[in-house]
Amino acid sequence: MVDDYLPFARPSLDSETIAAVVETLRSGWLASGPRVQALEQALSGYLGGRIVRTFTSATAALEVALQVCGIGPGDEVIVPAMSFVATANVVLRVGARPVFVDVDLATRNLDLGQAESAVTSRTRAILPVHFAGLPLDLDRLYALAQRHGLRVIEDAAHAIGASWHGRRIGSVGDLVCFSFHPNKNMTTIEGGALVLDDPDEAARAERLRFHGIDRDAQGEMEVVEAGGKFNLSDVAAAVGLGQLRQLEHFNRLRRERARRYLEKLHSDPPFLLPDRGDDGHSWHLFALLLPLERLRITRRQFIQAMHERGIGVGIHYPAIHLFRRYRALGYAEGDFPNAERIGRETVTLPLFPAMTLSDVDRVCEAAVQIVQENRL
Known part of the structure; x- marks a missing residue:
């Protein structure tokens, strides 16, 4: 690392x-x-x-x-x-x-x-x-x-x-x-x-x-x-x-970095990027979907490859109804296809105010490279 x-x-x-x-x-x-x-x-x-x-x-x-x-x-x-x-x-x-x-x-x-x-x-x-x-x-x-x-x-x-x-x-x-x-x-x-x-x-x-x-x-x-x-x-x-005093500034920085992600994250096969919204979006997370059906690697392997390049990645979120506690209520796989697809394919890329735009570029370059090197 x-x-x-x-x-x-x-x-x-x-x-x-x-x-x-x-x-x-x-x-x-x-x-x-x-x-x-x-x-x-x-x-x-x-x-x-x-x-x-x-x-x-x-x-x-x-x-x-x-x-x-x-x-x-x-x-x-x-x-x-x-x-x-x-x-x-x-x-x-x-x-x-x-x-x-x-x-x-x-x-x-x-x-x-x-x-x-x-x-x-x-x-x-x-x-x-x-x-x-x-x-x-x-x-x-x-x-x-x-x-x-x-x-x-x-x-x-x-x-x-x-x-x-x-x-x-x-x-x-x-x-x-x-x-x-x-x-x-x-x-x-x-x-x-x-x-x-x-x-x-x-x-x-x-x-x-x-x-x-x-x-x-x-x-x-x-x-x-x-x-x-x-x-x-x-x-x-x-x-x-102290945080509330800086919140508007923090959110402006988040929006700038999210816009950079949206400009730079283009690969073949393509990611499914989040909805860009408008200036009212506070961009707490930048979560995209991986094109796993067209890759030779799993999500876990993608995350590990990013980790090896010095980049942390989260998962937001698994579908709730597929957890054991909610299956016990009668919910099952196939009930909510979009939630399930997001749960399978989602990854969350770094996004916080102290990031620089060059940090965003570094993340984009790594993610695009991993996808393009592992496409079917």
């Missing part, structure tokens, strides 16, 4: 953010406190004044969002068959059934036509993903939800800073969940956020993230329901405040 290894993701932390973390550590207030409040206020301002509550992960935010909507045993929630497995796991964790729907092969987002066909009398919500930071059609999504009286929980784990027709994801809509994992467009080390409109639902989300505890005006504690332990730390929030 070469010395200058290029991972598929790397966070960018500046000296000001690091200094803020040191200051927080020295303050003695490490759990949820003033930094968390400041981050929630800053995110609210970024998203047009909506209510924002932070969590230890986007997964926790999604689970709490389902609980806030009153979803539980006997209910169904429509989810894409291709996403990170957390998108479906949270539905099972509240006792409901995930109803999978295929995704579009170009955008990798939920097929809204198929989603409408999947609605039954038990459907309570639709939980779409803005895959790789490419927004789903919000106008069609919310029109569908209104027709059927459904709640919408947007899995925007990839989409902080993305926008639909000039409106930032999270600034409009029902419930929206973001991720601040280290490989995301901004990080709090680990963390996430839930965006809401209703103060009563926000109050319940606060209870659910901290043991179901309520306090009265005198500070007396009451336990209203069995909540979890999902509150963000002030140390994490200090990182988030």
Whole structure:
């Protein structure tokens, strides 16, 4: 392996953010406190004044969002068959059934036509993903939800800073969940956020993230329901405040590098490149499909060949319905052809702000060379 290894993701932390973390550590207030409040206020301002509550992960935010909507045993929630497995796991964790729907092969987002066909009398919500930071059609999504009286929980784990027709994801809509994992467009080390409109639902989300505890005006504690332990730390929030300050800059750099990929990644046989979207795409990931049917190598061998050239490659994502836990619900191979094809053929190339355009060129040259040397 070469010395200058290029991972598929790397966070960018500046000296000001690091200094803020040191200051927080020295303050003695490490759990949820003033930094968390400041981050929630800053995110609210970024998203047009909506209510924002932070969590230890986007997964926790999604689970709490389902609980806030009153979803539980006997209910169904429509989810894409291709996403990170957390998108479906949270539905099972509240006792409901995930109803999978295929995704579009170009955008990798939920097929809204198929989603409408999947609605039954038990459907309570639709939980779409803005895959790789490419927004789903919000106008069609919310029109569908209104027709059927459904709640919408947007899995925007990839989409902080993305926008639909000039409106930032999270600034409009029902419930929206973001991720601040280290490989995301901004990080709090680990963390996430839930965006809401209703103060009563926000109050319940606060209870659910901290043991179901309520306090009265005198500070007396009451336990209203069995909540979890999902509150963000002030140390994490200090990182988030620094990251949010740079988010627009980070996303501009991601868009530039994604455009370079789209210009340079041309091979015979060709890759199936991601939908380029528009300037509202936040480009969390650059995931393409390999032309495996026309190659003498497997995806694993392609990834190993890239690794040997000093380039990290990810897989985003296997089809969820083919995991053992979901086969047990009756799902099987052949149910969702696009999700399955993506699951078989997808690879994720490096994409992060600190990459240079010459780094992108290096990745493109390696990927094209490997494909062209191994074509049938």
